Amino acid sequence: MIFWGIILTFTIGNAQLTDLARLEYSFMPKNKSDDQYTRLRAIINYPIALKNGDYIVIGGEYNRILLNLEDDYPFDTSALNKIHVIDLSLGYTFKWNENWRFGAKFNPRIASTLTKALVSEDFFMNGGVFFINDRTMDDSLKRPYRLILGLTYNATTGIPFPLPFVSYFREINEHWSFNLGVPKTNLKYALNAKNNILTFVGLDGYLAHLQEPLVINGEPVENISLSIIVGGMGYEYLFTSHLVGYLYTGYTFRLNNVLRNEHRDEIYKLDDLNTFYLRTGVKFKI
Numbered sequence: 001m002i003f004w005g006i007i008l009t010f011t012i013g014n015a016q017l018t019d020l021a022r023l024e025y026s027f028m029p030k031n032k033s034d035d036q037y038t039r040l041r042a043i044i045n046y047p048i049a050l051k052n053g054d055y056i057v058i059g060g061e062y063n064r065i066l067l068n069l070e071d072d073y074p075f076d077t078s079a080l081n082k083i084h085v086i087d088l089s090l091g092y093t094f095k096w097n098e099n100w101r102f103g104a105k106f107n108p109r110i111a112s113t114l115t116k117a118l119v120s121e122d123f124f125m126n127g128g129v130f131f132i133n134d135r136t137m138d139d140s141l142k143r144p145y146r147l148i149l150g151l152t153y154n155a156t157t158g159i160p161f162p163l164p165f166v167s168y169f170r171e172i173n174e175h176w177s178f179n180l181g182v183p184k185t186n187l188k189y190a191l192n193a194k195n196n197i198l199t200f201v202g203l204d205g206y207l208a209h210l211q212e213p214l215v216i217n218g219e220p221v222e223n224i225s226l227s228i229i230v231g232g233m234g235y236e237y238l239f240t241s242h243l244v245g246y247l248y249t250g251y252t253f254r255l256n257n258v259l260r261n262e263h264r265d266e267i268y269k270l271d272d273l274n275t276f277y278l279r280t281g282v283k284f285k286i
Contacts, residue, residue: 022284024041024043028228028276037067039064053172057092067080089106091118109156143280176189195237197233198235204226204230205228207264222261223260224259227258230251242285249276249279253274257270
């Protein structure tokens with residue numbers, strides 16, 4: 001129960017809340033085009049025990065995004081080929097009372113093409129506060145659950161105030177479980193001790209600064225963003241109770257890949273056609 005609170009303070013977003021380490025590959029081709037989106041991702045979290053069940057969590061995440069733009073565009077696309085998103089994180093969690101644990105996270109980010117020296121526009125500040133009620137290890141409950149409530153602030157969304165975070169996990173029986181929330185909702189079926197299958201709906205994307213700004217139709221472009229809503233099927237193989245390999249595949253319900261000015265207004269749409277989605281990797285979890 002303690003470790004759920006520990007890792008929550010560090011990982012919010014597409015990563016599982018219980019991941020201590022993860023290596024991941026994502027692929028998404030542009031529909032009716034030779035363009036491709038590829039992402040390589042690495043995550044590590046390290047909890048440090050303090051007294052009285054308090055923990056500090058330090059860690060980081062690196063995303064290397066490759067945009068293979070093969071179509072004809074009215075501008076030079078070479079500055080868009082490679083995007084880096086680097087997150088550092090410091091979290092703190094303590095037991096609030098018998099049932100609830102409190103966590104807070106401070107998460108500076110670099111999101112940039114990194115073709116030149118770093119500038120202030122490459123830096124973003126994210127974070128959040130959370131309350132966790134974890135009853136997944138309570139043998140007195142017929143259907144164990146975990147509820148997480150919080151507020152998160154993400155500078156890359158362009159929304160200048162905190163947003164609510166909600167995640168509710170429930171075991172239905174020895175085979176079925178579900179998780180309702182944002183950025184991911186899923187329904188999972190355990191075939192046996194080694195194999196799981198699931199259906200999912202989730203959000204993904206990024207916003208990054210272009211260190212070599214473009215000018216398109218007389219408009220300056222300084223940022224690039226991608227936002228998607230995707231749904232599909234997944235498979236997980238448990239090498240051990242902590243080491244898991246996975247493969248998720250599906251199709252986007254919404255896709256928007258856009259070049260933006262300094263105020264994040266849309267200047268040029270790179271892609272808005274829904275397409276195939278693939279994500280695979282291996283993770284070490286609690």
